[in-house]
Amino acid sequence: MGHDALARATPARADDAWLHRSIELWLPLATDANERYDWGYGGHDIERLIIVALPDLERADSSDAARAVLWFCHRRQHSAGAGR
Amino acid sequence: MTAHPRGNRRSSLHTFSRRLLIIRALLREPLDREQLIAVIRRELGDEAYPEQATIALKHDLDALKREYDCVIRHQRETGRYELRDLGKLALLDLPDACLEALAFIDSSFPEGAAVPATIAIRALLQRIEQLLPDERRAALRTPSPVQLQLGAGGDPARIDQATLRALRRAITGRRQLRFAYFSSHDTDTPRTHTVEPYRIFFSDVGHGYLDCTHVGATPSRGELPGQWINYRLDRIVPKSATVLGQMLPPTRRQPPSYTVSYTLSARVARHRNVAHLFPHSQFVWHDDGSASVTATVTDLWQARLTLMRYAGACAVTGPPQLVTMMREAVAEMMAVYGLAGAPAPE
Incomplete structure (x- = not known):
């Protein structure tokens, strides 16, 4: 899901400032997950992962749930890439 | 008629395998009659069921219910069989x-x-x-006396669930929120904060935060209306969160954003696998192994916290507010370790 899809998922909020703030807030956890699970994402890939996962991340009620969201999102992206 | 013990044994083993396979298939998802027969034939061969496969399947399902106390319900509307309880086939014992x-x-x-x-x-x-x-x-x-620790997972139990629900209600309803809160400066009495809440997020160390625009605090400790503040969820006093009638503005008041710049020493940057800690980070790698990093942030307090992980391997060069915050943090640490009079490093 790219920027357009995110805009549909979070109407009236997915402006640049909103997105920038979202990335800023979720980056420490996403970076930690990237290192912990050895996903090998570069910086911009992590930002993209956050953007794709954002609608679900915003509903997470614990850091474990947020990690699970990132995990599933990573797997989905990975299998979509492998299927091409 | 001559008895064939070996043949009988083979036959009952075959029946048992078929019944286990039915359970295995139903554990995955509810299936209808044709799907179950197809699974059995695919795994055990076409001869697994005689011509009257439907009747044989019914015998198998009945036997699973009768002999193993399995609870298998037939969903009339979909025609599928659903495994509700494994009965005696609940074989997964765990330490x-x-x-x-x-x-x-x-x-x-x-x-x-x-x-x-x-x-x-x-x-x-x-x-x-x-x-x-x-x-x-x-x-x-049954609650165990042993508490499992899984590292950086945080402790979701410490976040009051009723508070979390109130926060979600305020965010979804786009309404102001009031709550009592213990900041790190409030040791005895919490202060009352009124905020415009926008989202909940979690840090890498497991803490949950409420991302808000500050409206007011009683008594105030210098927080400015319009300031963006992250409140720790576990420091909100349980049962104190109240969703107010006042709606949030159509668009969030924008905070200032800052260009953060810092240098990482060769000790951490030499292998060029430095963590991407802020949005739109740009790295310049130097011949001596060090790196200069620039990024844009809206939260200097968070940036300070993040960069402290590098200790002496990171030198912040901008913005001036962050440099001041880092100096203050270092001075505080020097005092803690009895180095208040130590000369500043070259």
């Missing part, structure tokens, strides 16, 4: 440590969450629980 790990996951991903990732985890837990014998299922529900 206490594994049960405790399971209980930890269970409490970390409670029922009712609407996030797809956690729905999948709930489904997995339900399957595993289904495979446990009754007494182990009961043990799973």
Whole structure:
């Protein structure tokens, strides 16, 4: 899901400032997950992962749930890439 | 008629395998009659069922219910069979440590969450629980005196669930929120904060935060209306959160954003696998192994906290406010370690 899809998922909020703030807030956890699970994402890939996962991340009620969201999102992206 | 003990043994083994296969297939998902027969034939060959496969399948299902106390319901509307309880075939016994790990996951991903990732985890837990014998299922529900620690997962139990619900209500309803809060400066009495709440997020060390625009605090400690503040969820006093009638503005008041710049020493940057800690980070790698980094942030307090992880391997060069904050933090640490009079490093 790219920027357009995110805009549909979070109407009236997915402006640049909103997105920038979202990335800023979720980056420490996403970076930690990237290192912990050895996903090998570069910086911009992590930002993209956050953007794709954002609608679900915003509903997470614990850091474990947020990690699970990132995990599933990573797997989905990975299998979509492998299927091409 | 001559008895054929070896043939009978083979036949009953075959029947047993078929019945186990039915259970295995139903554990995955409810299936209708034709699908079950197809699974059996695919795994055990076409001869697994005689011509009257439907009747034979019914015998198998009846036997599973009668002999093994399995609870298998036929869903009339879909024509599928659903495995509700494994009865005597609940064969997954687990050591206490594994049960405790399971209980930890269970409490970390409670029922009712609407996030797809956690729905999948709930489904997995339900399957595993289904495979446990009754007494182990009961043990799973009994609090253990041993507390499992899984590192950076945080402690979701410390976040008051009623508070979390009130916060969600305020965010979804776009309404102001008031709550009593212990900041790190409030040691005895919490202060009352009124905020415009926008989202909940979690840090890498497991803390949950409410991302807000500050409206007011009583008494005030210098917080400015319009300032963006992250409140720790576990420091909001339980039962104090009240959703107010005042609506949020149509668009959030924008905070200032800052260009953060810092240099990482060769000690951490030499291999060029430096963590990407801020949005739109730009790295310039130097010949001596060090790196200069620039990024844009809206939260200097968070940036300070993040960069402190590098200790002496990071020198912040901008913006001036962040340089001041880092100096203050370092001075505080020097005082803590009795180095208040130490000369500043070259």
